[in-house]
Amino acid sequence: MASSSYFLLAALFALVSWQAIASDPSPLQDFCVADNNSRVFVNGVVCKDPKDVTADDFFKAAELDKPRMTNKVGSNVTLINVMQLAGLNTLGISIARIDYAPLGQNPPHTHPRATEILTVLEGTLYVGFVTSNPNNTLLSKVLNKGDVFVFPVGLIHFQFNPNPHVPAVAIAALSSQNPGAITIANAVFGSKPPISDDVLAKAFQVEKRTIDWLQAQFWENNHY
Structure with a gap:
């Protein structure tokens, strides 16, 4: 009986430990600005010496205010992650602007390391995600300016601009400094x-x- 209880406790501990490392780790200090010149490789980015940190490490000038040319599928993603903004290191967040041409789409994709929350700034978007096996249920919605939609981590999702004449713009926040796609x-x-x-x-x-x-x-x- 004692051995069974010990095994159960060990299994629960392993599960909790796995959940704790299943997303970006929580910071253990005020900040850990990425040192992109370091030759040390870790799961993330090595910290710069705090004495060398400046306000510019947390700043990106006017990156998301301008419309972007869209590609052959009719969209363009402008991402600000830890590679563009070193101060995001260990903070578990990034942001993106997405431009959609008329009838343009951000085609089906997943983010292996992040949940995404999308806000429509201009236009209309048809969005959705598909649940995992075995049901593969499509949950979708038509969004208008100011509407918000969440795509759970790892699930296939998309956005489509159904308007044949008017472009659309959205801002996405993601729960990882490097969400991947x-x-x-x-x-x-x-x-x-x-x-x-x-x-x-x-x-x-x-x-x-x-x-x-x-x-x-x-x-x-x-x-x-």
């Missing part, structure tokens, strides 16, 4: 080296020539 089409059909067309043909239940055609396309990468 996996664009579904790019990852599946544009990997380097490519995934075997035998594997993909069976997975998608289509002919190999369809897979070969998809793999021959240029897959735009605009993700944060």
Whole structure:
């Protein structure tokens, strides 16, 4: 009985420990400004000496105020993460501006390390995410200016501007200093080296020539 109780406690401790490291770690000091010149590699970025920190380490001038040219899928993501703003290191947050052309989209993708909260600044967006297996339920909504929507960490999600004449703009906040992104089409059909067309043909239940055609396309990468 004692050994069973010990095993249960050990399992609970392991679960709690795993949850504690499943997102960006909490800071243990006022700040840890990224030292991008360090040759030391850690899970994150090495801290600069606090004596060398200035206000500019926490500042980015007018980066998100200007419209951006959109790409072939009709969107452009301007990300501010720890690589652009060293003061974000260990703080577990980043931000992005997303511009959408008329009928443009931010195609289905995931953020492996972050939940995203999106606010529409201008225009209208049709947004949604898909729950995990086995249900794969689509939860979607049409958003207008000022509306907010949350995409849970790791789930496939998208945004689409349904207006054929008017662009849209949104701001996204993400719960990681480096949220990462996996664009579904790019990852599946544009990997380097490519995934075997035998594997993909069976997975998608289509002919190999369809897979070969998809793999021959240029897959735009605009993700944060």
